[in-house]
Amino acid sequence: MEGVDYLRDERSKAQFDVETMKVAWAGSPEAFLVCDRMAKLVANDPVFEKFSKPMLGRKELFKNTLRKTAHAWKLVNDLHLTEEEAKWLRHYIDEPSYTDLQWEMFVPALEGQGTEEQKKKWVPLAKTMQIIGTYAQTELGHGSNVQGLETTATFDRQSDEFVIHSPTLTSSKWWPGGLAKVTTHAIVYARLIIDGHFYGVHGFIVQLRSLEDHSPLPGITLGDIGMKFGHGTYNTMDNGVARFDRVRIPRDQMLMRVSQVTKEGKYMKSNVPRQLGYATMVSVRQTIVSDASKALSRAVCIATRYSAIRRQFGSRDGGPETQVLDYKTQQSRLFPLVASAFAFRFASDWLKLLYTDVKQRLEVNDFSTLPEVHACTAGFKSLTTAATAEGIEECRKLCGGHGYLISSGLPELFAFYVPACTYEGENVVMLLQVARFLVKTVSDLGNKQPVGTAAYLGRASLLVQKNCVVQTAEDWLNPIAILEAFEARAARMAVGCCQRLAEFKSPEEGFAELSSDLAEASLAHCQVIVVSTFIRRLQQDIPGRGVKQALEVLCNVYALFLLHKHQGDFLATGYLTPKQASLANDQLRTLYSKVRPNAIALVDSFNHTDHYLSSVLGRYDGNVYPKLYEAALKDPLNDSDIADGIHQYVQPILKQKLHSSKL
Ligand SMILES: CCCCCCCC/C=C\CCCCCCCCCC(=O)SCCNC(=O)CCNC(=O)[C@H](O)C(C)(C)COP(=O)(O)OP(=O)(O)OC[C@H]1O[C@@H](n2cnc3c(N)ncnc32)[C@H](O)[C@@H]1OP(=O)(O)O
């Protein structure tokens, strides 16, 4: 039956205005309109159909993405889309493509690390796609350890050129998106050598392919690194390998904002810190945090809608069975993920502001907030991608057996998403960066009052002594009580690590030995910031019937869920008593009952189209079973009753004559 809304009753239970919540989720009325327009543009364009993707082979997958990307670029030009609109268009097309690297890394690297002159020359070429670039940092032998990269860029004073060379197999560039078959240029990260001296790793603009016939330029070997996890998701992308055999580039193609090499071969450091060479990674990590909330919102939307349709057990007298969404176990696994999607959304909005601020400061050579922004982007990247990857897998399990079908949309989403835990800074390596910041901050407390996200550590001496005052489950609804619990736990963990570090012969030895504890302290610190950002968001004016109240419930769910999950930390650091932890859990159960009537409306607020979700379980109308059946029938194995290979391989077995002694 087309046109029936199987989730209508659920929608009628909503205690808040969904349309206003959509705006709160999008960030502003303008942002909502852009997203909505781009989502519909993609959903209504047959070129962007994606149902057939799981059936395509590697070459077809890749070509299909090239076709979609070309169509998208045509739309960008024909419709005069802004950069913001074009970004959303790419997002809703929902297929990793070389343009992700072009816009998220190549252009930002040129803009952030190039001189004014370099920007003037290269940025317009990239922005009009006259050149297509990638970010070639990782090598076969090194990814996390950027200073360990082996590719060399040797200055040749005679010709005023750099010679880019891959001296070993492990120095082969390995992973860059779009490198294998598409990109014409790359920012290649290499060790600078002048007169036999090493001057650290720098970025160089290297042309890879002819702009005439697209063939690799002399001395450059390019290829694909092979199929990746999952089928139809990241295999649309040609992650590549590149080897350089003494390839020459002009001197002015070294990105020279941080340091310069003169014609005479003199290495000149400007007054900007060398970490600015890592600025592109800070920019992308910030984007990745925002993508986490989108990916998680997509998974929870599917699992919540399906959980309202799916019924198991509980039927009396032939009446309807229980919706699985009504089971407390289902709620306790699902609702914290719905709350996390909102928490990450608000955290990423805040991070964007922080990043915009640091970008403006860097332009006028103010580097004072860079360490804090680096710690926040690295830490948030780790926290949100790990929770989102786990959350998508949990949503698959929440959908029972059907969640394992490609048509549920969840396996492909997981396969697409999970590398976010590794790329752009492996998650544990990123937490250890936060740990460096924390250790410095705590060690400096006697001399310097911490500010910004670390300001609470300025009260560390108080926080390590004070105990939680909560006496009833109701008390756990007080944002001051919640925030203090998170701050006290994080401060105690950080201070505890620093005290133990002092017992080692050297800080390096202590840091290595205590790295697991330091990573946990870093996670606790990042959770303070995410929880406090959610609380601060609620202190702002939030219009719309019941919107603020619904968000308050989610904020409490997010915080108390984390408290429950990490209660070992809260108890071990001595801030909470077991009784107080148990009261928090009682409150959490009550909160789940408050989320329940709003569950479907909350996931409707993400405004995801059926095209974007690409899930029969998460359909807006809840018409799951007929569509699941229909999708199954479309499988190529259902083209005929007797499949290829049956006559050849199965019938001979069925027809064999065995002697009874062999049975
Ligand atoms: C279903 C399909 C849907 C499809 C949808 C499509 C739409 C998608 C849209 C957008 C997607 C965007 C994503 C695009 C794809 C991404 C592809 C991924 C690309 C990559 O992975 S590129 C490679 C990334 N590589 C890394 O991240 C490497 C990680 N390693 C490092 O960053 C560093 O090596 C290190 C930080 C670990 C160590 O640095 P190092 O200098 O060796 O050593 P330290 O001594 O630790 O640091 C010194 C000092 O510097 C500080 N510091 C380090 N990093 C930074 C920084 N970035 N900024 C500022 N400061 C930094 C550090 O804290 C130290 O400071 P201190 O001395 O303590 O004061």
Ligand SMILES: Cc1cc2nc3c(=O)[nH]c(=O)nc-3n(C[C@H](O)[C@H](O)[C@H](O)COP(=O)(O)OP(=O)(O)OC[C@H]3O[C@@H](n4cnc5c(N)ncnc54)[C@H](O)[C@@H]3O)c2cc1C
């Ligand atoms: C889908 C995808 C796309 C990518 N795209 C690009 C791209 O476009 N351009 C590009 O340059 N790169 C790209 N990469 C590479 C990516 O950035 C690296 O894989 C990533 O930075 C991790 O580095 P690694 O592979 O060297 O991991 P490793 O560092 O080797 O990690 C292996 C293990 O060692 C641990 N480890 C490493 N160092 C430490 C330490 N100091 N202390 C404790 N534990 C440690 C890690 O936690 C991890 O468990 C991509 C990767 C993927 C998966």
